[in-house]
Amino acid sequence: MVDQSIIGKRYPGYTFPIERGKVREFAQATKTTNPEYLDAVDAVIPPTWLIASGFWAPPDLPNPVTKLDINLARLLHGGQEFVFHGPPPKAGDVISTESWIDKVYEKEGKRGGTMRFAEMVTEYRDQSGKVVAESRTTMIETGKAPTEGS
Amino acid sequence: MPTWDELQEGSAPDAREYGPITRTDMVRYQGASGDFNPIHHDEEFAKSAGYPSVFSVGMLQAGILAGFATDWLGASNVRRYAVQFREQVWPGDKVVCSGTVTRTYEEDGERKVDVDLLCTREASGGAAIKGEATFVVP
Numbered sequence: 455m456v457d458q459s460i461i462g463k464r465y466p467g468y469t470f471p472i473e474r475g476k477v478r479e480f481a482q483a484t485k486t487t488n489p490e491y492l493d494a495v496d497a498v499i500p501p502t503w504l505i506a507s508g509f510w511a512p513p514d515l516p517n518p519v520t521k522l523d524i525n526l527a528r529l530l531h532g533g534q535e536f537v538f539h540g541p542p543p544k545a546g547d548v549i550s551t552e553s554w555i556d557k558v559y560e561k562e563g564k565r566g567g568t569m570r571f572a573e574m575v576t577e578y579r580d581q582s583g584k585v586v587a588e589s590r591t592t593m594i595e596t597g598k599a600p601t602e603g604s
Numbered sequence: 605m606p607t608w609d610e611l612q613e614g615s616a617p618d619a620r621e622y623g624p625i626t627r628t629d630m631v632r633y634q635g636a637s638g639d640f641n642p643i644h645h646d647e648e649f650a651k652s653a654g655y656p657s658v659f660s661v662g663m664l665q666a667g668i669l670a671g672f673a674t675d676w677l678g679a680s681n682v683r684r685y686a687v688q689f690r691e692q693v694w695p696g697d698k699v700v701c702s703g704t705v706t707r708t709y710e711e712d713g714e715r716k717v718d719v720d721l722l723c724t725r726e727a728s729g730g731a732a733i734k735g736e737a738t739f740v741v742p
Contacts, residue, residue, distance in 0.1 A: 476636075483629075483636035484664065485622055486671030490679035501670040501685035501737070505663055506637045531662055535686035542682060590686075 460521045460555050467551030467576065470510035472499060474545035480506055496544045501536055504578060504589055507549065518555045522572050524595050532571070533592035539585060548581040556590070567597020605678050608708075608741045611717050615705040617676045621726070622668050623698040625660055630695070633664040660693035665733050669723040672701035677717070677739040684738040687721075690731040698726040708741075715741040 474495065480503050481491035491497050543549060553576040563569040571594055578587040606615065623629075630644050639661060642649040650658045666687045674682055693699060700723070707718040721735030 480636045480667070481671070483633045484667030484671045485629075486668075486675060488671065488675055488679055490674075498679050500667065500679070501674065501682050502663060502667045505639075509638045531689060533686065533688045534663065534666060535684070537684050538682060540683075541680040 458558075460518065461558065462554055462556065463518065464552050464554045465516055465518050467553055468507075468511050468515060469548060469550045470507045472543055472545050472547045472549065476506065476509075477503065477545055494545075496546055498544050499542050501538075501542070502534070503542075504536060504549075504576075504587060505534070507551070518553055518574060519572070519593070522555065522558065524570070524572070524593070528596045530594040530596060531591070532594040533590075535590040537588045537590075539587065543578070543580060543586050547586075549586070550579045552577045552579075563596060569597060570595040605676075608715050611705055611708055611741060613705055613707060616703060619700050619702040620672055621698055621700050623726075624696045625664075625693055625699065627658060627695050630658065630660050630664060633661055633667070637661070637663060637667075639663065657695060659695075660697075662687075662689040662692075662733070665693050665699055665723050666735070668699065669701050669721050669733050669735050670737075672723075673703055673719065673721055673735070673737050673739075676703060677719070677737075677741075681739045681742065682737060683716070683740060685735065686737070687733050687735045690734060691725055691728060693725060693732050694727075699732055700724050700726055703737075717741055 474497050477497040477499055478492055481500055556575045557573040559571050561569050574591045576589045577585055580586045634640055644658055644661050647658055670685055703719050703721045705717050706720050709716055717739050719737050723733035725732050
């Protein structure tokens with residue numbers, strides 16, 4: 455079982471700039487031609503763009519996921535959520551992150567034996583210190599080799 | 605973009621087909637996102653892990669479905685986007701994105717819509733991504 459003391463413990467993350475070129479690159483890679491992403495000087499980020507901010511994470515950043523006793527070979531990305539407290543951040547904004555493990559629980563799987571779930575939340579603050587977005591990553595550790603998920 | 609009056613429970617844009625999704629699409633997404641898990645681009649690695657070939661990054665089809673939703677309701681208007689990953693997407697798959705309004709309401713002085721979103725694999729008809737989103741309607 456997981457050490458419950460890890461739940462809710464906040465890990466400082468990293469700071470990154472939202473660059474227009476990275477917004478355009480991501481929009482094109484996800485097959486949208488929306489001019490709000492491609493043409494605006496202060497392009498707004500696509501809904502899933504924050505997943506790419508890991509480019510700015512230092513390699514030795516303490517990651518709460520490593521505190522979970524998880525078999526990475528059995529790990530699936532089960533779900534992903536982004537919440538924005540207003541229009542999503544834009545090119546030119548500078549964002550800082552903080553992450554924590556919010557929940558850990560188990561379920562009986564139909565195909566994969568007992569599955570363990572862990573939900574990690576990341577909070578994103580802009581240059582004024584305001585929380586502008588949150589993401590929630592649901593990770594699943596399956597009992598057998600995964601056949602679904604990503 | 606549809607107006608508030610045009611958006612009602614059950615409103616749906618035309619579904620849109622994307623693909624076939626190629627290995628190049630997967631590599632391009634991995635480069636854009638910084639997720640370099642080799643299971644999505646290294647054929648030998650994927651086969652040694654027991655898969656018939658490389659398969660797409662779940663966040664690629666989640667991103668395609670997000671783009672479909674923001675093309676419909678506006679990139680600046682999204683307030684929540686959530687997905688569950690279901691069937692894997694394989695090289696050569698075509699995927700079809702669709703969406704439906706499930707609720708229209710006012711909250712904190714803003715008009716909002718909740719929508720259900722779906723990205724299905726054409727080959728199986730099965731869901732690759734099940735999504736939900738909330739948008740404001742200016």
